[in-house]
Amino acid sequence: KQEVTQIPAALSVPEGENLVLNCSFTDSAIYNLQWFRQDPGKGLTSLLLIQSSQREQTSGRLNASLDKSSGRSTLYIAASQPGDSATYLCAADTDKLIFGTGTRLQVFP
Amino acid sequence: GAVVSQHPSWVICKSGTSVKIECRSLDFQATTMFWYRQFPKQSLMLMATSNEGSKATYEQGVEKDKFLINHASLTLSTLTVTSAHPEDSSFYICSASGLAEQETQYFGPGTRLLVL
DSSP: OOOEEEEOSEEEEETTOOEEEEEEESOOOOSEEEEEEEOTTOOEEEEEEEETTOSEEEETTEEEEEETTTTEEEEEEOSOOGGGOEEEEEEEESSSEEEOOOEEEEEEO | OOOEEEEOSEEEEOTTOOEEEEEEESSSOOSEEEEEEEOTTSOOEEEEEEETTSOOEEOTTOOTTTEEEEEEETTEEEEEEOSOOGGGOEEEEEEEEOSSTTOOOEEOOOEEEEEO
C-alpha cells in the first residue's frame, strides 16, 4: 500500500529564502509524482508533474526532483515571496493519486 | 487550461437531509472524474472514481449507498451525500481527466459541507 509522507509539516521563513520541501513514498512503482499548491479553503493548483522516467521538472522559481529508487521527491522554491504562502501537497500516482499530508508554508515580509 | 467547476462552493444543511454537489469540466471532455474528501488539517483522500456512463468505483471504507455518484455525461458528475450527519462535514473536491493516458487530473475549487 502506497504511503506518502511530507516533511516538514510546517515552515515559516522570511522573504527571499530558498526552500526545500520533502516528499517520500513507499512504493516506487509510480507513473508520476505531482506537486500541488492549496490555498486555505480552496482547491488544488497543479505546480509540477514529474513522469517516472524523468528526474526533474522546472517552472519559474520552482524545481522538483524525483528519485524513484529511494522513494523521494523534493520541491525547491527559489527566492521565496509572501505570495508563496500556502500548503504544498505532493501526490504519487500509481493507479490513483495518493496524497501526502502537506507542508504548510508561511513566507513573511 | 482545463477548468473544473464545482457547485455549490459551500453548503450548510440539517442532519438527515441529502446534499448534491456538482462537478463540471468546462472546456474539455472528462472521461474520468474523481471525488476526494479532505478533513481539517488532513490530506485529500480519494473516495471514488467514476467513468462516464458506468458505475463508480468506491475506495475501501466509503459507503456506496451514502455517497451516490452519477457521471451521466462527459462534462458532469454529481456526488449526493444522503442522510447527511455531522461527521460528513468536510471539504469535498472533485477532479477530472480526459482521454490521454495518465493525463493530469484537473481539480475543482472544492465544496465545503457543514452538517448541523
